[in-house]
Amino acid sequence: MSPALILIDLQLAIDDPSWGRRNNLGAEANVGLLLDNWRHGNGPIVHVRHDSREPNSKYPPGQPLHAFKPGTAPLPGESVLSKTTCSAFLSADLAERVAGRSLVIAGVITNSSVESTLRSAGDLGFSVTLAHDACFTFGKRDWFGVERSADQVHGMTLANLHGEYCRVLTTSEILCAVETYSPSSPSLP
Amino acid sequence: MSPALILIDLQLAIDDPSWGRRNNLGAEANVGLLLDNWRHGNGPIVHVRHDSREPNSKYPPGQPLHAFKPGTAPLPGESVLSKTTCSAFLSADLAERVAGRSLVIAGVITNSSVESTLRSAGDLGFSVTLAHDACFTFGKRDWFGVERSADQVHGMTLANLHGEYCRVLTTSEILCAVETYSPSSPSLP
Numbered sequence: 001m002s003p004a005l006i007l008i009d010l011q012l013a014i015d016d017p018s019w020g021r022r023n024n025l026g027a028e029a030n031v032g033l034l035l036d037n038w039r040h041g042n043g044p045i046v047h048v049r050h051d052s053r054e055p056n057s058k059y060p061p062g063q064p065l066h067a068f069k070p071g072t073a074p075l076p077g078e079s080v081l082s083k084t085t086c087s088a089f090l091s092a093d094l095a096e097r098v099a100g101r102s103l104v105i106a107g108v109i110t111n112s113s114v115e116s117t118l119r120s121a122g123d124l125g126f127s128v129t130l131a132h133d134a135c136f137t138f139g140k141r142d143w144f145g146v147e148r149s150a151d152q153v154h155g156m157t158l159a160n161l162h163g164e165y166c167r168v169l170t171t172s173e174i175l176c177a178v179e180t181y182s183p184s185s186p187s188l189p
Numbered sequence: 190m191s192p193a194l195i196l197i198d199l200q201l202a203i204d205d206p207s208w209g210r211r212n213n214l215g216a217e218a219n220v221g222l223l224l225d226n227w228r229h230g231n232g233p234i235v236h237v238r239h240d241s242r243e244p245n246s247k248y249p250p251g252q253p254l255h256a257f258k259p260g261t262a263p264l265p266g267e268s269v270l271s272k273t274t275c276s277a278f279l280s281a282d283l284a285e286r287v288a289g290r291s292l293v294i295a296g297v298i299t300n301s302s303v304e305s306t307l308r309s310a311g312d313l314g315f316s317v318t319l320a321h322d323a324c325f326t327f328g329k330r331d332w333f334g335v336e337r338s339a340d341q342v343h344g345m346t347l348a349n350l351h352g353e354y355c356r357v358l359t360t361s362e363i364l365c366a367v368e369t370y371s372p373s374s375p376s377l378p
Contacts, residue, residue, distance in 0.1 A: 123275055123305065124274075143351070148345065156337065158331070159331045164301065
């Protein structure tokens with residue numbers, strides 16, 4: 001079966017300035033490349049949306065920032081999965097929706113919902129690829145008070161995940177790989 | 190109900206020199222303090238053990254390094270939970286064993302099985318405390334090739350977890366808190 005593309009929490013709230021400085025300014029363009037490829041013949045697309053129950057969150061359904069970001073939003077008929085947890089596997093039927101498939105994952109933020117979803121996916125036995133340049137995160141202080149840039153936070157998460165829960169590739173590397181079994185590719189010249 | 194103490198993967202294999210340089214050399218002593226307190230009147234203790242299915246791992250059952258480390262090993266009658274995944278919730282009945290309780294978690298390694306178990310626990314709705322000085326990890330390179338010390342890896346994980354999935358405290362802070370509701374503490378002077 002062709003792989004499923006799972007996009008995590010690409011909602012307007014992620015552009016709120018309160019998050020601070022992000023990395024990977026080209027992430028949305030890379031998600032667009034993945035979407036375009038999947039829409040032309042690869043496997044299913046699942047748009048995961050965070051539906052927070054926290055009153056102080058920016059993510060409760062009905063809030064203006066809860067909507068999907070334009071440019072990477074689902075088209076009519078594409079699958080939308082609502083979650084209330086960080087891991088998309090722990091509050092929704094994602095495992096059933098993508099059973100038997102390998103997974104390509106992208107979205108936000110690298111060290112929270114993306115990482116939790118990936119850790120669950122790996123533990124549940126899925127073969128998972130993370131499109132690292134189609135994700136982004138924000139800088140934060142580590143436990144000892146050292147300021148870490150968004151790239152440093154991102155880089156630590158990728159190192160924790162690669163080889164243990166998934167493989168980490170660029171969008172281009174993923175598209176080169178999936179094109180070998182895209183239904184739109186001729187099998188003979 | 191009194192909190193459950195969950196100890197992760199404290200097996201001989203974690204002392205193998207191939208892991209490299211660790212942090213928190215006092216972690217086992219702190220686990221000992223937690224164990225001593227729980228054995229004198231707090232809630233249940235669950236010793237989680239990694240039973241790998243990977244042939245090249247040090248953790249398959251029957252291998253000499255698979256055994257629990259002396260000093261923090263279960264006593265006869267204490268609960269042992271076997272897992273094959275990083276999160277102790279995704280390959281075992283841990284959620285049922287500790288249903289309705291808050292959790293105190295310690296063990297190894299901070300950024301792998303401890304972190305995955307904590308992320309699952311938080312997502313599953315448990316109130317979780319991580320005893321950060323009763324855990325340890327090892328240095329590694331981040332995704333961009335920068336060498337990170339064990340403390341740096343540890344500190345990034347704690348920052349990702351604290352406030353999002355759990356609260357992060359020292360062993361002493363936890364013992365001060367649990368003593369307020371230990372059955373061995375008198376309710377009146």
